[in-house]
Amino acid sequence: MVARKSTKKSNVSAEDLKQYYRDMLLIRRFEEKAGQLYGMGLIGGFCHLYIGQEAVVVGLEAAAEEGDRRITTYRDHGHMLACGMDPNGVMAELTGREGGYSRGKGGSMHMFSTEKRFYGGHGIVGANVPLGAGLAFADKYLGNDRVTFTYFGDGAANQGQVYETFNMAALWQLPVIFVIENNQYAMGTSQKRSTSSPDIYTRGQAFGIPGEAVDGMDVLAVKEAGDKAVAHCRSGAGPYILEIKTYRYRGHSMSDPAKYRTREEVQKMREEKDAIEHVRDLLVSGGHATEEDLKAIDKEIKDVVNASAEFAKESPEPALDELWTDIIADAAPQNA
Numbered sequence: 001m002v003a004r005k006s007t008k009k010s011n012v013s014a015e016d017l018k019q020y021y022r023d024m025l026l027i028r029r030f031e032e033k034a035g036q037l038y039g040m041g042l043i044g045g046f047c048h049l050y051i052g053q054e055a056v057v058v059g060l061e062a063a064a065e066e067g068d069r070r071i072t073t074y075r076d077h078g079h080m081l082a083c084g085m086d087p088n089g090v091m092a093e094l095t096g097r098e099g100g101y102s103r104g105k106g107g108s109m110h111m112f113s114t115e116k117r118f119y120g121g122h123g124i125v126g127a128n129v130p131l132g133a134g135l136a137f138a139d140k141y142l143g144n145d146r147v148t149f150t151y152f153g154d155g156a157a158n159q160g161q162v163y164e165t166f167n168m169a170a171l172w173q174l175p176v177i178f179v180i181e182n183n184q185y186a187m188g189t190s191q192k193r194s195t196s197s198p199d200i201y202t203r204g205q206a207f208g209i210p211g212e213a214v215d216g217m218d219v220l221a222v223k224e225a226g227d228k229a230v231a232h233c234r235s236g237a238g239p240y241i242l243e244i245k246t247y248r249y250r251g252h253s254m255s256d257p258a259k260y261r262t263r264e265e266v267q268k269m270r271e272e273k274d275a276i277e278h279v280r281d282l283l284v285s286g287g288h289a290t291e292e293d294l295k296a297i298d299k300e301i302k303d304v305v306n307a308s309a310e311f312a313k314e315s316p317e318p319a320l321d322e323l324w325t326d327i328i329a330d331a332a333p334q335n336a
């Protein structure tokens, strides 16, 4: 892990720091609740939790501006919440209900919000990477200065289409940030077993794409790296790679035999590197928040998450004739 950076070095205010705490906690509690609903049989099918990785998306969303776009993989609930999508709509999609973002027909991996410029949610490993470059191409073509955050995993980084995309993104100087969420595992395969050179951030060198490694358990380090990458892309200098070193605490998905790592390894990360605890410490030790303030935030988040679970349970299942809708688009989106 890269050494932690203190708040003093960054130009983040106490209010910002509190907001990061709130945003990360919302993801964590939401995911814990989703895990519970899954256990109760209210959520079925694939469900990949993001617990442990919260600082990645919260730090990068803090570096994003209105109109920027994001696209990610199947481990996507945190990305939706961090870009401002409604927890009720996300949870109801998880339970397959009408009130969900895809009206209950997409589930965990297939939600979209053009309003929040969130383009999924993709189940095929690596396949969202060229799509992300396509979104960035649209902005370049439209002549604006928007940036696209394209998230993928360490396992996906070994896919051939990623390098075809790097080539085109560099050739056309596309405003895309390739965010590699390196949580050290691709299902049950450790990075050590699958990857010839550990420094994935250097993989753009052959195409002239700059990259850097970032401590993904430190939201301030992520925000700082995000600001730099965004400035690079907005200036018209082309793509940028951020390899963000993180860790998932839960299994790959809801069914995971967990034989590929020890309990001690997970426990050590949770105890020594947890991103939410880190910000909590900074807030308290810096005198920015009291234990009481933090308790109030915890309650606020718990209420939002509980309300989303209630909404997701009460929302009806989609009507049968919904089977015949949303199959083929009626018209191509204009400037979406």
Ligand SMILES: Cc1ncc(C[n+]2csc(CCOP(=O)(O)OP(=O)(O)O)c2C)c(N)n1
Pocket: 073, 075, 123, 124, 125, 126, 152, 153, 154, 155, 156, 157, 183, 185, 186, 187, 252
């Ligand atoms: C093309 C393709 N191959 C295999 C799979 C099965 N699969 C789903 S997730 C996954 C691991 C990907 O790991 P990584 O990119 O590190 O992302 P993480 O799950 O760690 O977030 C695999 C092999 C798939 N969905 N698509």
Ligand SMILES: [Mg+2]
Pocket: 153, 154, 155, 181, 182, 183, 184, 185, 186, 187
């Ligand atoms: Mg991984």
